[in-house]
Amino acid sequence: MNKLIVDEMTPVTLVGGGHLGLEDLNEALRHAPVLVAADGGAGAALEQGHVPEAVIGDFDSLPEAVQNRLPAENLFHLPEQDTTDFDKALRSIRAPVVLGAGFLGARVDHQLAAFHTLIQPGRSPCILIGATELVFHVTRRIALPMAAGDVVSLFPMQPVTGRSGGLVWPIEGLQMCPTSRIGTSNRAVGPVWIEADGPGLLGIVPRHYLAALMQAIASPAPC
Missing domain, CATH: 2.60.120.320 (Thiamin pyrophosphokinase, thiamin-binding domain)
Structure with missing residues (x-):
């Protein structure tokens, strides 16, 4: 059974380590002010002046220098290698909706893996923010x-x-x-x-x- 790490009654922003447009994170945070990072997304958040409330992943793309800038209690290491960091983070969050920034527009294989995660059962609803489009799983009308x-x-x-x-x-x-x-x-x-x-x-x-x-x-x- 997966353990919840973030349990919120309000929307959550989840930032990844892929392409992040100049306004992607700020726009997401305006709608969903609770910030969580998937592994290397923590570095992108810090670069834009934001400290994630939780960083979730196997930490293979989270440099030690970045880890040292984060409170130890905000780091949640999930070492298994069978799933992506996006999947690890999303399944560890319960929220009305999650806004994913930094998961589209970089490597094609990472985007395909993100789409695979979107349709997995037992995940909070998630909207991926791209440069011009939004991607989501149709689970209701x-x-x-x-x-x-x-x-x-x-x-x-x-x-x-x-x-x-x-x-x-x-x-x-x-x-x-x-x-x-x-x-x-x-x-x-x-x-x-x-x-x-x-x-x-x-x-x-x-x-x-x-x-x-x-x-x-x-x-x-x-x-």
Whole structure:
């Protein structure tokens, strides 16, 4: 059983050691002020003047000089090598939603591993912040106040079906699968809603919908 390290009633920012845009961390912290770092992400946080409340990982990318700048009680070493530091950190956090900064835009293999982690069961909902887009796992009905022409991409990490409204090409009746039919480069005709019949569907929407997406993911499920 995995041990919770961070248990919050408010959104959490999780920073990684990948590409971090100049405003990525600050924007995330405006929405989710509790800061946690996945391994080497601690160095990026310190460089921008922020001290993580917890640093979680196997520490193979956390230099000793960085560790020495952090309170010992904030360091949580998980030495197993079967999962990524993003996975180690995300499964150790319980929060209404986690904002992941520093996980997209660098190495492709790291991005693919991050997408794999997003769809794992038992994780807090997480939104990955990219340079222009947000990536999230569709685990419930998501409604966003999108404008006509906005790009909405859906990528199945495994076979999955679902329904949608407000898209140029609706997804109802489609069997999506990573080796056959995918749903990239769809477009909104106005406000959009999407739901999936099971796990495995990633949603990709413009970054300026971050606040609306957070609200949609973290709001209580309808009775």
